[in-house]
Amino acid sequence: MKFKQASLFDNYQNNKIISPPIRYTGSKFRAAKFILPFLSKINYDEYREPFLGCGAIFFRTHLSKISWLNDLDNDLITTFKVIANKRTRVRLIKRVKNIVPSKSLFDEIKYKKYTKQEDVAYRYFLINRMAYGGIMNKPNWGFHEYKSVQPKKWPDLIQNSGIKLENATKITSIDFEKVISAKKTGKIVMMFIDPPYFNADQKRAYSNSFTLKDHERLLKILKKTTYNFCLTYDNCPEIKKKYSWAKIHEVEWMYHTANSNKTSRKIGKELIITNY
């Protein structure tokens, strides 16, 4: 597979804190301050994120020479691809910037199946911004007149994240194993790995469910890898036991969960697991 290299990226933009363009269940936005010090311990030139979600960590890291972003959720990745491309990004901004959020628009496009990539991104972005908690799986209307990020701010969210995506990435929607096991292009690889939680009920959170078998597959491949990894999980005895061969750090941060009809914010005890 071919990689784009980040050579033209302007330093200012590179070091700027960029917000993800979308909201996401399980986003590590608030946990970034705990995770970033672990990533910066290694001087890597190739970055891989097999479970991208909204990319909360990617948008906070310095732009590596090579970066590979991946998530099995196809609509999510299509949206990122549309935002990464300058021409389609401009068109997306034009389409969403004068939108007046309404329940009728939300209901009209909620379950619409688009085939054109730009339409998929248009729907994904709008539903994400209007849905309760940004939950995309069976979304509920939840746009708030004052509390929600207002449409006048949407173009900047798309533009700023798009500039980083455009300059740095290969973006795919494949199973995590292929991303972790692929041959390296750079000298030193760093992987930030954030799979769905082991114990928390995430049935409603993502469009693809992650089974016990998937957790075992991840464990097996991480045991074998020669690349650096920084893995995050919910703090539970099963994971501590499975990863007792690696370095386990216990931390606490604020996080979102999606249960039944609502998301809630909690303080979580979580694990950061590294092999370095």
Ligand SMILES: C[S@@+](CC[C@H](N)C(=O)[O-])C[C@H]1O[C@@H](n2cnc3c(N)ncnc32)[C@H](O)[C@@H]1O
């Ligand atoms: C905890 S979330 C990642 C959150 C992300 N770190 C963030 O800050 O937004 C886990 C992600 O894994 C993805 N996923 C589930 N099964 C997968 C698989 N087999 N391969 C790749 N991605 C998968 C889900 O679609 C979801 O976006």
